[in-house]
Amino acid sequence: MAATQSPTHTLRFDSRLRDAGLFLREAVRTFRATGSVVPSSPALAGALTRHLTERPGPAPLAILEGGAGTGPVSRAIARHMGPEDTADLVEANAGMAAHLQDLVDTDPDFAPVRERLRVHAAPVEEVSREGGYDLIISGLPLANFTAGEVRGIFEHYFEVLKPGGRLSFFGYLYTKEVKAVIAPREDYLRQARSGWVVEEYLNRYGTGSEKVIANFPPAWIHHLRKPVD
Numbered sequence: 001m002a003a004t005q006s007p008t009h010t011l012r013f014d015s016r017l018r019d020a021g022l023f024l025r026e027a028v029r030t031f032r033a034t035g036s037v038v039p040s041s042p043a044l045a046g047a048l049t050r051h052l053t054e055r056p057g058p059a060p061l062a063i064l065e066g067g068a069g070t071g072p073v074s075r076a077i078a079r080h081m082g083p084e085d086t087a088d089l090v091e092a093n094a095g096m097a098a099h100l101q102d103l104v105d106t107d108p109d110f111a112p113v114r115e116r117l118r119v120h121a122a123p124v125e126e127v128s129r130e131g132g133y134d135l136i137i138s139g140l141p142l143a144n145f146t147a148g149e150v151r152g153i154f155e156h157y158f159e160v161l162k163p164g165g166r167l168s169f170f171g172y173l174y175t176k177e178v179k180a181v182i183a184p185r186e187d188y189l190r191q192a193r194s195g196w197v198v199e200e201y202l203n204r205y206g207t208g209s210e211k212v213i214a215n216f217p218p219a220w221i222h223h224l225r226k227p228v229d
């Protein structure tokens with residue numbers, strides 16, 4: 001018997017295909033800021049939202065997503081938000097931010113929490129919230145940035161994070177090894193220097209890391225916690 005698919009399933013597949021098309025176009029145009037050629041997989045989104053799905057209690061969470069892109073992680077955030085949680089979804093690329101706003105306004109996955117989501121078409125370094133955030137989920141391609149830029153981003157995250165708040169972010173596997181072989185020496189050294197800043201933050205605040213193979217490219221997800229005092 002031939003399998004049939006529901007109209008909702010077909011709608012979601014069409015929507016993801018459009019997301020992937022936009023992501024690829026923007027990656028070709030601005031690879032340094034985009035950092036990948038395809039949106040993150042559900043497995044990566046699941047690991048990045050671990051502190052939302054495994055929340056410690058019923059208290060409402062204020063969430064910040066940096067580098068939302070075409071929204072695969074925003075979708076996971078929306079699905080797991082509690083009844084009083086709020087989220088600022090931040091994307092610096094104006095085209096992707098407009099696409100994300102459209103998704104939030106029209107996609108059924110976002111409908112239950114629509115009123116508590118805010119899309120910001122801005123660099124995440126410019127977004128803050130009175131009282132701070134409980135949870136920051138970052139999709140920024142840190143390996144493409146300079147050490148100074150990476151430090152500036154971490155400093156901002158730790159400034160807007162509440163004491164005891166969590167930060168989850170990812171880095172693709174093997175980029176340093178691949179760059180050692182194919183990239184100009186200056187680019188390899190730039191990535192090594194920005195990697196040291198990431199290491200510094202992991203050593204100071206890291207609570208755990210997990211490897212996600214089911215993503216292109218495979219990635220490490222890192223979880224950090226801001227000390228209470």
Ligand SMILES: C[S@@+](CC[C@H](N)C(=O)[O-])C[C@H]1O[C@@H](n2cnc3c(N)ncnc32)[C@H](O)[C@@H]1O
Nearest residue numbers: 033035039040067068069091092093123124139
């Ligand atoms: C690797 S993509 C991840 C996109 C999406 N979160 C996902 O997982 O598919 C990185 C995204 O960060 C955005 N970005 C880069 N620098 C940014 C910044 N300073 N502030 C906000 N977004 C930024 C890029 O435009 C891009 O959409």
